[in-house]
Amino acid sequence: MSLVASIKKLIPTAVKQPLRDYVDDQRWRRQDRLAFDSARLLPRSQIDIAAIMNDRDIGEAFVEDSVSIHKLFGGHEIPGGVNPGDRRALYHLIAHFKPKRILEVGTHVGASTLHIAGALKRFVEGGALTTADIVDVNGPQGAWKSLGLPFSPAGFLSRLGLGEIVSFVNKPALEALATDARYDLIFLDGDHRPQAVYCEIAAALKLLNPNGLILLHDFYPGGKPLTSDGYAIDGPSIAADRIGREVADLAFLPLGNLPWETKSGDKATSLALVARRA
Numbered sequence: 001m002s003l004v005a006s007i008k009k010l011i012p013t014a015v016k017q018p019l020r021d022y023v024d025d026q027r028w029r030r031q032d033r034l035a036f037d038s039a040r041l042l043p044r045s046q047i048d049i050a051a052i053m054n055d056r057d058i059g060e061a062f063v064e065d066s067v068s069i070h071k072l073f074g075g076h077e078i079p080g081g082v083n084p085g086d087r088r089a090l091y092h093l094i095a096h097f098k099p100k101r102i103l104e105v106g107t108h109v110g111a112s113t114l115h116i117a118g119a120l121k122r123f124v125e126g127g128a129l130t131t132a133d134i135v136d137v138n139g140p141q142g143a144w145k146s147l148g149l150p151f152s153p154a155g156f157l158s159r160l161g162l163g164e165i166v167s168f169v170n171k172p173a174l175e176a177l178a179t180d181a182r183y184d185l186i187f188l189d190g191d192h193r194p195q196a197v198y199c200e201i202a203a204a205l206k207l208l209n210p211n212g213l214i215l216l217h218d219f220y221p222g223g224k225p226l227t228s229d230g231y232a233i234d235g236p237s238i239a240a241d242r243i244g245r246e247v248a249d250l251a252f253l254p255l256g257n258l259p260w261e262t263k264s265g266d267k268a269t270s271l272a273l274v275a276r277r278a
C-alpha cells in the first residue's frame with residue numbers, strides 16, 4: 001500500500017467528508033477562468049418552456065410511450081435517478097427541439113437515458129444518444145445492481161427496442177467531452193460540484209452544433225430547495241453564478257414549475273437550460 005493510501009486509511013470516517021469538501025473548495029477557489037463561447041447556443045428568445053411542456057401532441061405521445069417504459073422500468077422514483085416528472089420534461093424537450101445528436105453525462109440507472117431515447121425514437125429520425133458515466137453502469141458495479149433493478153440501462157434499452165439509438169461511454173465527463181464529435185444537445189447530470197460543472201459547461205460549449213443546447217439537472221438557484229422535501233444541492237448554481245459574472249451573453253433558464261408533479265407533491269423541476277442571451 002502506498003504512503004498516501006496508508007495515511008488516508010488512518011483518517012476517521014467522520015472527518016473524511018469535511019476534509020474532501022475543504023479540498024474541493026480550495027481547488028474551486030484556484031480554478032482558472034475558462035472561455036465560454038456562447039456563439040453556437042440557441043438564443044433564449046427561441047425557447048418557450050410553457051409551450052413545450054403544454055404541447056398536446058407531445059403529451060399524447062408520452063402517454064403512449066410511457067406505458068411500455070413503466071411496465072419494464074416503473075414510473076416511480078429511483079435513488080439518484082431523475083424523478084418521474086423530470087423524465088417527462090426530458091421527453092418533451094427532446095420531442096420539441098428534435099436534437100439529432102445528444103450527449104448525456106451521468107447515466108446511473110438510465111432513468112433519463114430511457115426517456116431521452118424514447119423521445120428520440122419517435123420524434124427524431126436517425127437520432128442518437130451517447131451516454132457517459134465514470135462508472136461502468138452496465139457492469140456488476142453499476143447502480144442497477146446495488147439498487148436491485150432487474151436490468152442494467154443497456155438491458156432496459158434493448159428490451160424497449162431502444163438499444164440501437166444509445167451508445168455507452170465509460171469515462172469521466174471531461175474525457176467524454178474531449179472528443180471531435182458534435183452534439184445538438186448536451187445533458188449534464190454527473191458530478192455536481194461547482195468546479196466540475198464550471199469545467200463541463202466550458203467543454204460542452206465547444207462541442208455544440210449551431211443552435212445547440214446545454215441542459216443541467218440539479219440546478220437549485222441560490223442553492224435553495226425547490227420542493228417541500230427540502231432537498232437542494234448548490235454546485236450547479238454556484239458554477240452558473242460564476243459564469244454569469246464572467247460572461248455577459250450566457251443565460252441559465254430554470255424550467256420552473258411543470259404542468260405535472262415532480263416530487264413531494266410539488267411541480268418544480270431542477271432542470272435548467274443554458275441558452276444565449278439575445
Ligand SMILES: C[S@@+](CC[C@H](N)C(=O)[O-])C[C@H]1O[C@@H](n2cnc3c(N)ncnc32)[C@H](O)[C@@H]1O
Nearest residue numbers: 081082106108109110111112134172173190191
Ligand atoms: C445523479 S446520477 C445521474 C442520474 C441519471 N441521469 C438517471 O436519471 O438515472 C449521477 C451519475 O454521474 C456519475 N458521475 C459522477 N461524476 C462523474 C464524472 N466526473 N464523470 C462522469 N460521470 C460521473 C455517477 O457515477 C452517477 O452515475
